[in-house]
Amino acid sequence: MTDMATEKTGGVQAVSRALGLLKRLGAATEGQRVSDLAAQAGLAVSTTHRLLTTLEHSGFAHFEPTTSKWHVGHEAFAVGASYVQKRSYVAPALTYLRRLRDETRETANLGHLDDGHLVTLSQVESREIMRAISPPGGRVPATCSAMGKALLATWPDAQIAEFCDRHGFPTMTPRSVDDLPALMDQIKHIRAQGYAVDNEEHARGLRCLAAPVWGPDGDAVCAISVSAMMMRLTGELTKVVARRVVTAASELTEKIGGKRAKWPLPPET
Amino acid sequence: MTDMATEKTGGVQAVSRALGLLKRLGAATEGQRVSDLAAQAGLAVSTTHRLLTTLEHSGFAHFEPTTSKWHVGHEAFAVGASYVQKRSYVAPALTYLRRLRDETRETANLGHLDDGHLVTLSQVESREIMRAISPPGGRVPATCSAMGKALLATWPDAQIAEFCDRHGFPTMTPRSVDDLPALMDQIKHIRAQGYAVDNEEHARGLRCLAAPVWGPDGDAVCAISVSAMMMRLTGELTKVVARRVVTAASELTEKIGGKRAKWPLPPET
DNA sequence: CCTTGTTTTCCATATCGTGGAAAACTCTTT
DNA sequence: AAAGAGTTTTCCACGATATGGAAAACAAGG
Numbered sequence: 001m002t003d004m005a006t007e008k009t010g011g012v013q014a015v016s017r018a019l020g021l022l023k024r025l026g027a028a029t030e031g032q033r034v035s036d037l038a039a040q041a042g043l044a045v046s047t048t049h050r051l052l053t054t055l056e057h058s059g060f061a062h063f064e065p066t067t068s069k070w071h072v073g074h075e076a077f078a079v080g081a082s083y084v085q086k087r088s089y090v091a092p093a094l095t096y097l098r099r100l101r102d103e104t105r106e107t108a109n110l111g112h113l114d115d116g117h118l119v120t121l122s123q124v125e126s127r128e129i130m131r132a133i134s135p136p137g138g139r140v141p142a143t144c145s146a147m148g149k150a151l152l153a154t155w156p157d158a159q160i161a162e163f164c165d166r167h168g169f170p171t172m173t174p175r176s177v178d179d180l181p182a183l184m185d186q187i188k189h190i191r192a193q194g195y196a197v198d199n200e201e202h203a204r205g206l207r208c209l210a211a212p213v214w215g216p217d218g219d220a221v222c223a224i225s226v227s228a229m230m231m232r233l234t235g236e237l238t239k240v241v242a243r244r245v246v247t248a249a250s251e252l253t254e255k256i257g258g259k260r261a262k263w264p265l266p267p268e269t
Numbered sequence: 270m271t272d273m274a275t276e277k278t279g280g281v282q283a284v285s286r287a288l289g290l291l292k293r294l295g296a297a298t299e300g301q302r303v304s305d306l307a308a309q310a311g312l313a314v315s316t317t318h319r320l321l322t323t324l325e326h327s328g329f330a331h332f333e334p335t336t337s338k339w340h341v342g343h344e345a346f347a348v349g350a351s352y353v354q355k356r357s358y359v360a361p362a363l364t365y366l367r368r369l370r371d372e373t374r375e376t377a378n379l380g381h382l383d384d385g386h387l388v389t390l391s392q393v394e395s396r397e398i399m400r401a402i403s404p405p406g407g408r409v410p411a412t413c414s415a416m417g418k419a420l421l422a423t424w425p426d427a428q429i430a431e432f433c434d435r436h437g438f439p440t441m442t443p444r445s446v447d448d449l450p451a452l453m454d455q456i457k458h459i460r461a462q463g464y465a466v467d468n469e470e471h472a473r474g475l476r477c478l479a480a481p482v483w484g485p486d487g488d489a490v491c492a493i494s495v496s497a498m499m500m501r502l503t504g505e506l507t508k509v510v511a512r513r514v515v516t517a518a519s520e521l522t523e524k525i526g527g528k529r530a531k532w533p534l535p536p537e538t
Numbered sequence: 539c540c541t542t543g544t545t546t547t548c549c550a551t552a553t554c555g556t557g558g559a560a561a562a563c564t565c566t567t568t
Numbered sequence: 569a570a571a572g573a574g575t576t577t578t579c580c581a582c583g584a585t586a587t588g589g590a591a592a593a594c595a596a597g598g
Contacts, residue, residue, distance in 0.1 A: 014587090051280070079406075098367075114331070137343075303577090304574090312557090561577080
């Protein structure tokens, strides 16, 4: 949490600083005090205070007088909510995510690509203890995520290569893919099977299975995945769960009026 | 959409302007062009462009080069999502909202108070045509909302009075409550029945029934409601639906380890 | 009641944001 | 193709505006 700094920001200083503070407010689970925020961000306390006040005037931050702590404000929520409202597949997806969760007893996710990263849009959590690694709003480099790879696999090879040129191969664990040949090899499998796998490429001990969802114009728009502790998702079970993920994805495809997958669907139903 | 302006900003000009733009991005269903945003906000195009660029650097805005339009960015979503993550009752509520929706075939809502307004946190929509009046992120003056009134009713009378002093009685329709005696009269009923009613006080033709959900420390933390076209929610049916709303609310209370209602629960189960 | 650690307000300084105007694009139109 | 209309994007000199130090107003202990 320390070095979220280096707001090298190619723009308006005051705005970048304010947004930086807002991110910090969002990242902290508890409310934050002015002086702590100032210290973290490397700003003068007075400056920080003024920026927070401005954020509050617009409803993006909220000050709790009893505890003297700052929180994320309702307006931030409202604006953020519009990010998903504009993606018309998020609402209908819930039904299928929920069923997936109940069938598998693991966490079901919905995500899409944004600027080289996979953004988790929605999630129905496993009833088991484990907290979600990547809650709604979370971002992972596309190549470190089953959903990310499932979506990339829907692109023409040339575009995948170009994508990798632009974004490189950021890794999150030692097992993350880190070169194009390895990725293309995986892509081949994904297309053949109809689903993507992430074996501890995002987080140690975590395995994910994902399948793409297609939109009306024949492009993949989002992906559905199930994520679980490695030890709970193994052997034959993997295939069963993968089948269910693929099913959920194609049902959502249907629901949103999407064109059926370009890929050969996996074996026969 | 015209006059969202009047950014009287009690703070840092550049920041207020940037946040104003962000709100506009969120409010529009489509992407927006620089020049339109500039016109709406009454800013110079170059200034607008610079501010947007800054928002983009931090991920709060996103520029779609193919269409030359600006959208809300992933970081806004991430920060907004943290607003609900911190409210630990939102996730478990979904189960009950969904059941409510299925039982009543109407829209079920979850909301809480924030700065005098009721903010809709989550929603499971009716399968009927009608679009939701107040989607997640939406705000209504507390006194114009069944959920708002249900929550106010959990406060001591003195605090309700003080609340009204501070916020007044903004009205949204001719039927909205607009003075303290009328409100207190309703409050009395709410406490007796265990649920609150909104008869076209928020929107013409809309009726809502709401009940509060209690937290572990004995304060109400949020409310659950069902909203429907007036004509579809009438006579004896009202009581049946109200009962279900109250049930959902007390089940959620239980689930989050809340203390049972201070009020006499409505009749016997 | 004084001390210590805050948050909040004030203000002179020069930094930093501003908006006009020009340049670089993108599409249509002829 | 070449010209034109309507954009988006970059540049720059000016001065309005954000800045951070310091002091004032709070709060909580000792």
